[in-house]
Amino acid sequence: MQTEETKTALARRNLIIMIAAFAAVYIIWGSTYLAIKYAIETIPSFLMAGVRFLVAGGILYTFARVTGNYEKPKMVHWRTSFIVGTLLLGIGNGGVVIAEHYISSSLAALLVATMPFWMVLLGWTFMGSGRPNYKVSLGLLIGFIGVALLITGRSGETADIAGNGWLFGVVCILVATLGWSIGSLYGAKAPTAKSFVQAAGMQMLAGGFVLVIMGLVTGEWAALDVAAISTNSWLALVYLILFGAIVAYTAYSWLLKNVSPAAISTYAYVNPAIAVVLGWAIAGESLTGQMLVGAVVIVASVALITLQKSAKKEVAEEEIPDADLSGVKRRPNYST
Numbered sequence: 001m002q003t004e005e006t007k008t009a010l011a012r013r014n015l016i017i018m019i020a021a022f023a024a025v026y027i028i029w030g031s032t033y034l035a036i037k038y039a040i041e042t043i044p045s046f047l048m049a050g051v052r053f054l055v056a057g058g059i060l061y062t063f064a065r066v067t068g069n070y071e072k073p074k075m076v077h078w079r080t081s082f083i084v085g086t087l088l089l090g091i092g093n094g095g096v097v098i099a100e101h102y103i104s105s106s107l108a109a110l111l112v113a114t115m116p117f118w119m120v121l122l123g124w125t126f127m128g129s130g131r132p133n134y135k136v137s138l139g140l141l142i143g144f145i146g147v148a149l150l151i152t153g154r155s156g157e158t159a160d161i162a163g164n165g166w167l168f169g170v171v172c173i174l175v176a177t178l179g180w181s182i183g184s185l186y187g188a189k190a191p192t193a194k195s196f197v198q199a200a201g202m203q204m205l206a207g208g209f210v211l212v213i214m215g216l217v218t219g220e221w222a223a224l225d226v227a228a229i230s231t232n233s234w235l236a237l238v239y240l241i242l243f244g245a246i247v248a249y250t251a252y253s254w255l256l257k258n259v260s261p262a263a264i265s266t267y268a269y270v271n272p273a274i275a276v277v278l279g280w281a282i283a284g285e286s287l288t289g290q291m292l293v294g295a296v297v298i299v300a301s302v303a304l305i306t307l308q309k310s311a312k313k314e315v316a317e318e319e320i321p322d323a324d325l326s327g328v329k330r331r332p333n334y335s336t
Helices: 004-039 043-063 075-099 105-110 115-126 135-152 165-187 195-216 232-258 267-281 291-318
Strands: none
Touching: 004 075, 004 105, 004 232, 004 267, 043 075, 043 195, 043 232, 075 105, 075 165, 075 195, 105 165, 105 267, 105 291, 115 135, 115 165, 135 232, 135 291
16 A cells, blocks of 8 residues: 555656656747758758658557567558558658748747647548537638738748749648548548557558658759768758657657657647757747737637647546546657
8 A cells, every 4th residue: 555655756757757758849849840841951851850750650569569569560550550640741841941941930830820720621621520619610610811921021031933832831741640540530440450659650650651751753863962961961960860850759659658648749840840949049040020920819729629629628538537448549640
């Protein structure tokens, strides 16, 4: 039987772990946008992303094999991994790394924050999740206003000679968010390995393979010059592998089991704020007053949508307190 001192020590330990986990998800995932910016300066985009997820996926899969929850993957598990990996990492992350050649890392993060809009719309339109209520609809409307403010309030963004590079980058991000949203909706119901670490590793391996093939098709292999890769790009790639894909994901996985959905969902609108601050402070990225207003509007809309969905979920759980949920699996959600 536990003593009061033991309970107090365990509570203090869990509090420290929770704070560290939130810090990892908030700061590390928020910083990956800037790390991508540095990584793709001298490393071809698709190859950089492909190597990142192949290495991270290999480490996670190897770790999963020595745990008690590992199971020999079935063909259906690999099918899910390739579909989800292609949508989330191939299109989702691939679109981000291409876009960051044309727009700032902070703007990319803010545009990615529109993800809940597409999740709600696609879920309602194609997945039978029901018509969004007025609060969610209001959040969607506010979010689109925020995106419009961001797009029209740009200043000093990189553009190509024809002047269309900035717009191309924005389109890449929007395509990336659509791919990520579709992949998330599909992955929520598709069969996966029972170990979420193993499932994540398989999806990263599949997505990394797809990204490397994309690099081959687009001629990046021919343009690769290892000797020309800068120290900053190497360090950024290592950071993305170890911290962005492994440490932050592990922290996120712990939070899924130990905090409320409403609390953990806050990462969706804290990450862009971190990205904006880091992009401005470290990389000297421009930030106009109108873009700041757009950022605040997007954060508010995402909070409205996310907290509303979380509240509905918690109410539903309270209505069935005696249900056996031991067999229910939580699906991983990946950042860039």
